[in-house]
Amino acid sequence: MEFHFDRALRTLGPSLLNGVGIVVYITIVGFLFALIAALLLAIGKLSKNKILTGVLSVFIEIIRGTPLLVQFFYIYYVIPMLINGIAATMGYDINVQFKAATCGIIGFAINYGCYMSEVIRSAIVSIDPGQREAGLALGFSETQVLFRFIIPPALRNSIPVFGNYLVMMIKDTSLLAMIAVQELLLRTKTYASQTFLTVEAYTILAIVYLIISLPLSQLCKIIERRLKRVR
Amino acid sequence: MGMLEIKKLSKSFGDLEVLRDVNISVEKGEVVVIIGPSGSGKSTMLRCINLLEHPTGGEILYQDQDITKLGKQVTEYRKHVGMVFQRFNLFPLKNVLENIMYAPIHLNKLSKETAKEQAMELLRKVGLETKADAYPSSLSGGQQQRVAIARALAMQPDMLLFDEPTSALDPELVGDVLEVMKQLANEGMTMVVVTHEMGFAKEVADRVIFMDGGYVVESDTPAEIFTNPKNDRTRAFLARVL
Numbered sequence A: 001m002e003f004h005f006d007r008a009l010r011t012l013g014p015s016l017l018n019g020v021g022i023v024v025y026i027t028i029v030g031f032l033f034a035l036i037a038a039l040l041l042a043i044g045k046l047s048k049n050k051i052l053t054g055v056l057s058v059f060i061e062i063i064r065g066t067p068l069l070v071q072f073f074y075i076y077y078v079i080p081m082l083i084n085g086i087a088a089t090m091g092y093d094i095n096v097q098f099k100a101a102t103c104g105i106i107g108f109a110i111n112y113g114c115y116m117s118e119v120i121r122s123a124i125v126s127i128d129p130g131q132r133e134a135g136l137a138l139g140f141s142e143t144q145v146l147f148r149f150i151i152p153p154a155l156r157n158s159i160p161v162f163g164n165y166l167v168m169m170i171k172d173t174s175l176l177a178m179i180a181v182q183e184l185l186l187r188t189k190t191y192a193s194q195t196f197l198t199v200e201a202y203t204i205l206a207i208v209y210l211i212i213s214l215p216l217s218q219l220c221k222i223i224e225r226r227l228k229r230v231r
Numbered sequence B: 001m002g003m004l005e006i007k008k009l010s011k012s013f014g015d016l017e018v019l020r021d022v023n024i025s026v027e028k029g030e031v032v033v034i035i036g037p038s039g040s041g042k043s044t045m046l047r048c049i050n051l052l053e054h055p056t057g058g059e060i061l062y063q064d065q066d067i068t069k070l071g072k073q074v075t076e077y078r079k080h081v082g083m084v085f086q087r088f089n090l091f092p093l094k095n096v097l098e099n100i101m102y103a104p105i106h107l108n109k110l111s112k113e114t115a116k117e118q119a120m121e122l123l124r125k126v127g128l129e130t131k132a133d134a135y136p137s138s139l140s141g142g143q144q145q146r147v148a149i150a151r152a153l154a155m156q157p158d159m160l161l162f163d164e165p166t167s168a169l170d171p172e173l174v175g176d177v178l179e180v181m182k183q184l185a186n187e188g189m190t191m192v193v194v195t196h197e198m199g200f201a202k203e204v205a206d207r208v209i210f211m212d213g214g215y216v217v218e219s220d221t222p223a224e225i226f227t228n229p230k231n232d233r234t235r236a237f238l239a240r241v242l
């Protein structure tokens, strides 16, 4: 058995570099939207409105109970079909299609948003109730107290867990190969099938993922330690 | 008419009646100390005064207005009534100065400069001007409680409520906090203080109220309560704590 890592690296490398750009872009944007979705879901679930909390709970259970890959397919294939179908019955002839990368971002925002909302929610309820009382006693309203004295420390306490989710999201971008996003896995697969340098290609792919995620997890650990040290 | 008139106040948590027919009147400038056994409803009563607990029945008149019917206006009322908690409840992500300046800046629209000047003044008053930039977690309990008092004072309240302000402190740190409270009393601050510090009650209180089982059992000058208690339950309680 003979390996040609140098050749593989020379020809696959530049393509993977472009793939990294796409992965980083989708991860950053997806993660930001996931954070926003998570915060909104968490606040919604803390509401006193039983209907709202009920609807949100069901939604979160549905998302957490189905695979992320299925959700990507659903957003990429099913949702446009539904939109076009409904439009057609109303007499409009449209052809909505989402870009695959956009579907990736939407899927991550929803899926990770649901998981991270539970992180934020439990961080919120574990903030000492004395903080709320101190804020109220000074004359702040319940809403002001929530946004000024409860959510900031809750988010801060959630940062280490967020870090883990960020690393997970990077790895999960490989699922997007299935809806034809030109990320790392799809590029590698195409390359391997054209050159038959299968071992080399997938080994390089694995190393590229490690190069991205290892320093990031390390950084997360450092931040976590920092956060613990300062208060 | 007192500044604060509590009339027929009652409070239940579900089936548990914690306060029954509590009547208390507080004059401007008066220091009222509330004593009583654990579970007698002292904290609940105090928390009703600034509506951290909503009473089940009765009225609380503050400057002749029934505050139990305030609705959203309650935030306005709370600005006039400061509260100091047993566990300090400082904001851990803000330093000492920020803890004190935050509410005046955001609720009273004080400029940063004015708020800072005022905060430094208050820190001098509680003897912590060197701790302005420290974070709460680096302070002792006694220091944290004095910051908490400064934070409450920064809103320039008409009245201060204290719920066992020294109970969470190591014995050697209690004195500094009591000293600050004594000074406030001397300056004419209206204060309602729940405490187990009988020495403070004797020395500083204008009136001592003994609560038991959700009732005000006895209310009198410290001299009377401590040397000549009228009620058996008061006597039994004092015999235990003195």
Ligand SMILES: Nc1ncnc2c1ncn2[C@@H]1O[C@H](COP(=O)(O)OP(=O)(O)OP(=O)(O)O)[C@@H](O)[C@H]1O
Residues within 6 Å of the ligand: B013, B016, B018, B036, B037, B038, B039, B040, B041, B042, B043, B044, B045
């Ligand atoms: N939020 C609540 N829900 C249910 N019961 C409560 C609540 N707050 C207080 N209680 C109960 O009300 C009673 C009076 O409590 P409170 O805290 O007012 O007593 P206290 O006189 O301050 O006692 P301590 O000296 O121990 O602080 C207790 O039996 C307590 O368990």
Ligand SMILES: [Mg+2]
Residues within 6 Å of the ligand: B042, B043, B044, B163, B164
């Ligand atoms: Mg109490």
